[in-house]
Amino acid sequence: MGKTSASQGPGARPDPVRSFNRWKKKHSHKQSQKKQLRKQLKKPEWQVEREVISRLMQNFEKINVNEITRFSDFPLSKKTLKGLQEAQYRLVTEIQKQTIGLALRGKDVLGAAKTGSGKTLAFLVPVLEGLYRLQWTSADGLGALIISPTRELAYQTFEVLRKVGKNHDFSAGLIIGGKDLKHEAERINNINILVCTPGRLLQHMDETICFHATNLQMLVLDEADRILDMGFADTMNAIIENLPKKRQTLLFSATQTKSVKDLARLSLKNPEYVWVHEKAKYSTPATLEQNYIVCELQQKISVLYSFLRSHLKKKSIVFFSSCKEVQYLYRVFCRLRPGISILALHGRQQQMRRMEVYDEFVGKRAAVLFATDLAARGLDFPAVNWVLQFDCPEDANTYIHRAGRTARYKEDGEALLILLPSEEKGMVQQLLQKKVPVKEIKINPEKLTDIQKKLESLLAQDQDLKERAQRCFVSYIRSVYLMKDKEIFDVSKLPIPEYALSLGLAVAPRVRFLQRMQKQPNKELVVSQDNKVIEPRTLSLTSDEVEEFRAYFNEKMSILQKGGKIPEGTEYRLASGISDGEEEEKECEQEMEEKLGKTKGSQPQSVSSNKEPQKNKEVPVQFLDRDDDDDEEDDGLNADFIKVKRRNVFGLDLKENKTLQKKEPSKSSVEKKVTKVAEAKKVMKRNFKVNKKITFTDEGELVQQWPQVQKSVSKDTEGEDDAGGINLDKAKERLQEEDKFDKEEYRKKIKAKHREKRLKEREARREASKKQAKAKDEEEAFLDWSDDDNDGFDPSTLPDPDKYRSSEESDNEDMENKISDTKKKKAMRKKNDSEVEDVGPTSHDRKKTKWETSEPLDTGLSLAEDEELVLHLLKSQS
Ligand SMILES: Nc1ncnc2c1ncn2[C@@H]1O[C@H](COP(=O)(O)OP(=O)(O)OP(=O)(O)O)[C@@H](O)[C@H]1O
Numbered sequence: 001m002g003k004t005s006a007s008q009g010p011g012a013r014p015d016p017v018r019s020f021n022r023w024k025k026k027h028s029h030k031q032s033q034k035k036q037l038r039k040q041l042k043k044p045e046w047q048v049e050r051e052v053i054s055r056l057m058q059n060f061e062k063i064n065v066n067e068i069t070r071f072s073d074f075p076l077s078k079k080t081l082k083g084l085q086e087a088q089y090r091l092v093t094e095i096q097k098q099t100i101g102l103a104l105r106g107k108d109v110l111g112a113a114k115t116g117s118g119k120t121l122a123f124l125v126p127v128l129e130g131l132y133r134l135q136w137t138s139a140d141g142l143g144a145l146i147i148s149p150t151r152e153l154a155y156q157t158f159e160v161l162r163k164v165g166k167n168h169d170f171s172a173g174l175i176i177g178g179k180d181l182k183h184e185a186e187r188i189n190n191i192n193i194l195v196c197t198p199g200r201l202l203q204h205m206d207e208t209i210c211f212h213a214t215n216l217q218m219l220v221l222d223e224a225d226r227i228l229d230m231g232f233a234d235t236m237n238a239i240i241e242n243l244p245k246k247r248q249t250l251l252f253s254a255t256q257t258k259s260v261k262d263l264a265r266l267s268l269k270n271p272e273y274v275w276v277h278e279k280a281k282y283s284t285p286a287t288l289e290q291n292y293i294v295c296e297l298q299q300k301i302s303v304l305y306s307f308l309r310s311h312l313k314k315k316s317i318v319f320f321s322s323c324k325e326v327q328y329l330y331r332v333f334c335r336l337r338p339g340i341s342i343l344a345l346h347g348r349q350q351q352m353r354r355m356e357v358y359d360e361f362v363g364k365r366a367a368v369l370f371a372t373d374l375a376a377r378g379l380d381f382p383a384v385n386w387v388l389q390f391d392c393p394e395d396a397n398t399y400i401h402r403a404g405r406t407a408r409y410k411e412d413g414e415a416l417l418i419l420l421p422s423e424e425k426g427m428v429q430q431l432l433q434k435k436v437p438v439k440e441i442k443i444n445p446e447k448l449t450d451i452q453k454k455l456e457s458l459l460a461q462d463q464d465l466k467e468r469a470q471r472c473f474v475s476y477i478r479s480v481y482l483m484k485d486k487e488i489f490d491v492s493k494l495p496i497p498e499y500a501l502s503l504g505l506a507v508a509p510r511v512r513f514l515q516r517m518q519k520q521p522n523k524e525l526v527v528s529q530d531n532k533v534i535e536p537r538t539l540s541l542t543s544d545e546v547e548e549f550r551a552y553f554n555e556k557m558s559i560l561q562k563g564g565k566i567p568e569g570t571e572y573r574l575a576s577g578i579s580d581g582e583e584e585e586k587e588c589e590q591e592m593e594e595k596l597g598k599t600k601g602s603q604p605q606s607v608s609s610n611k612e613p614q615k616n617k618e619v620p621v622q623f624l625d626r627d628d629d630d631d632e633e634d635d636g637l638n639a640d641f642i643k644v645k646r647r648n649v650f651g652l653d654l655k656e657n658k659t660l661q662k663k664e665p666s667k668s669s670v671e672k673k674v675t676k677v678a679e680a681k682k683v684m685k686r687n688f689k690v691n692k693k694i695t696f697t698d699e700g701e702l703v704q705q706w707p708q709v710q711k712s713v714s715k716d717t718e719g720e721d722d723a724g725g726i727n728l729d730k731a732k733e734r735l736q737e738e739d740k741f742d743k744e745e746y747r748k749k750i751k752a753k754h755r756e757k758r759l760k761e762r763e764a765r766r767e768a769s770k771k772q773a774k775a776k777d778e779e780e781a782f783l784d785w786s787d788d789d790n791d792g793f794d795p796s797t798l799p800d801p802d803k804y805r806s807s808e809e810s811d812n813e814d815m816e817n818k819i820s821d822t823k824k825k826k827a828m829r830k831k832n833d834s835e836v837e838d839v840g841p842t843s844h845d846r847k848k849t850k851w852e853t854s855e856p857l858d859t860g861l862s863l864a865e866d867e868e869l870v871l872h873l874l875k876s877q878s
Pocket residue numbers: 088089090091092093096113114115116117118119120121253254377378379380404408409
């Protein structure tokens with residue numbers, strides 16, 4: 001009974017045939033692998049990549065959302081995965097999980113998810129993959145466009161793109177306002193992925209030669225509802241016109257638009273709606289604790305101060321409704337030194353400053369940022385503990401975005417909303433409807449520090465601060481007045497004088513639109529059938545007002561463009577009636593409102609109190625704005641629309657103004673424009689004495705430098721003018737005369753200058769020749785002296801017989817020169833009797849002095865006689 005090798009014990013030898021077969025199989029497998037590798041190595045890179053791409057694309061359809069937990073579960077390129085990993089992004093968030101797969105398949109996507117849930121990567125990853133799939137190169141031009149509503153958000157998105165896409169070869173660019181347009185224009189054509197703000201993008205589309213988006217594959221609108229709302233409507237329509245219809249479109253926001261009209265504008269094709277938290281109990285992050293307090297308007301600043309004092313180790317953002325509030329309260333709080341570092345971010349700062357503040361706040365552990373709604377959307381400041389909404393947001397969506405600056409990506413955060421008693425009911429209702437869980441909390445009166453007195457004393461010492469407080473006051477009232485939801489925002493319920501006092505102002509500045517509103521309460525608000533408030537101002541506009549308004553803006557624009565002062569973003573905004581940033585756009589609206597107030601022509605009246613003395617006079621805030629911060633962009637645009645009540649600094653009389661206006665028959669309701677002539681007449685009537693500037697000349701004469709004295713006309717004529725007012729024709733004539741007089745004076749001066757120059761040159765020549773003659777004399781004297789010294793006969797003193805001829809020739813030459821000189825002299829004398837003619841001795845003259853007398857020969861004969869004499873002399877010599 002034999003045993004097989006297999007059944008033999010462990011020490012038995014293995015079957016050599018089987019071992020050989022196994023080895024052979026392994027070997028051939030290895031060989032084939034090597035062969036394949038060699039084959040692949042021979043392939044060009046693009047071909048290998050194409051194969052990889054086609055493999056990835058085959059997997060797109062197999063994506064199962066439920067199985068995805070990490071980015072590597074998606075069929076993504078190695079380059080993107082590496083970028084994500086290096087930036088520490090491994091696990092996907094819900095919105096990323098649900099939208100990346102759809103976007104990879106080329107679908108149009110509308111994504112909505114709570115704030116801080118990672119929407120940025122949800123569109124950046126498909127953008128990178130989309131272009132990678134097409135093996136996009138710089139020669140292909142613009143492939144993807146990402147539009148953000150604010151510059152800061154665009155900047156932030158660009159930074160994330162740089163981090164995640166760093167292993168790809170695409171070129172990416174950030175195009176936002178406030179930078180050099182030319183510099184951008186030079187580079188924009190080579191950009192594959194462009195992150196931009198709408199205003200700036202359109203500006204390039206209009207102005208940059210060769211810039212086009214005809215190859216565009218993907219369009220992304222971050223904060224889509226904001227970009228598609230009224231503020232950006234015109235710009236976006238113009239941009240969309242420049243984009244190809246065949247493209248993929250991705251829209252993301254925490255408060256997504258569902259408006260069919262909006263979406264139709266984008267010509268989406270069967271879009272996929274992804275509302276991640278639609279069924280969630282709340283629309284805000286679960287880690288966000290939200291409360292509100294109700295307090296009077298005049299208490300708010302003290303509440304803010306007390307809040308900051310009790311949160312010195314925290315990082316907070318405080319939202320205000322206008323730039324001027326931020327500007328004033330920032331300054332005032334810095335002076336109060338609450339013990340925490342304070343920063344300010346708003347649309348009136350220069351772009352560089354905005355970036356600096358952004359970076360500074362990102363880097364701080366404990367600080368407070370005073371901001372407008374510019375910072376409400378999308379900004380991802382790390383580790384923010386508190387969001388305080390100092391002014392009520394315009395709607396629940398704005399509330400959600402503002403509050404969403406804290407409690408981001410699994411972090412905790414707290415939000416506190418300050419409401420006025422008049423705002424409470426409406427706002428809380430809106431928030432509850434939007435599934436925002438807010439609870440009321442009460443202020444502890446013991447912990448409230450009243451700072452009104454401190455503010456008053458600060459303002460008393462600082463005029464600039466006081467003016468800022470006035471602007472802040474007007475700006476806040478105006479922002480409430482402009483809010484659409486009149487159920488929440490009722491300007492008539494505001495305690496105006498108390499509010500002014502709380503800002504440190506003794507007297508409330510005058511607010512024109514409020515006065516108008518009080519005068520015409522019925523006209524102001526027009527309520528539609530369904531009880532909704534329709535914007536009142538458009539209805540009360542006459543065509544004249546609109547025209548004047550437009551002309552005013554055009555004029556402003558042309559002046560600013562010529563001066564080159566306007567920031568590029570603003571430039572466009574005004575031209576097309578849209579804005580780059582949220583805040584800027586709001587400001588523009590405010591300007592319009594103010595201008596509108598002007599055209600209505602109602603007389604100003606005090607809101608603060610009727611006791612205000614008549615002396616008070618309106619002075620445009622423009623004067624006040626001139627000395628604004630260096631870091632703030634030009635305020636001038638809207639400044640002269642705003643009027644605040646101030647002392648009658650210049651002693652001008654308002655009554656006179658009124659009588660002037662009354663005399664002029666008004667054809668329309670539009671206030672008559674005051675012409676320059678009328679202004680001049682007014683000034684003349686008042687008999688203003690202008691300051692004089694008088695200087696003394698070297699001779700001690702008095703010279704009036706300013707105002708310039710009229711020299712061309714007699715005083716009688718001036719007297720005539722005074723008697724009859726301004727005679728424009730005479731004034732013109734006089735100006736022309738004055739002009740002639742000036743020209744003549746100028747000509748004389750130039751002549752005198754030239755003459756002086758000539759004389760100087762002559763003098764210099766004469767001096768030079770004198771010096772030369774002197775040198776010669778000295779030389780000769782030296783020779784004579786040496787002769788004496790030798791005490792013997794020097795043959796060199798004798799005339800050289802060989803040179804005799806030449807000396808004779810030279811004599812002849814000398815004579816000729818002499819004659820020609822005399823001729824010249826005579827001619828010159830004829831030409832200008834007054835001019836002194838004195839030509840210095842020439843070299844020939846000097847030669848002559850060697851042989852003859854140095855005295856010039858003056859025969860006293862005429863030129864012809866002179867010539868004859870010379871010939872005679874020559875003949876006699878020969
Ligand atoms: N997959 C991820 N893993 C880790 N962190 C992530 C991930 N995705 C996003 N984050 C982080 O979450 C934070 C919020 O992301 P993001 O700014 O994209 O939110 P958002 O949804 O766009 O917010 P908002 O609605 O306010 O614009 C960021 O700090 C980001 O780095």
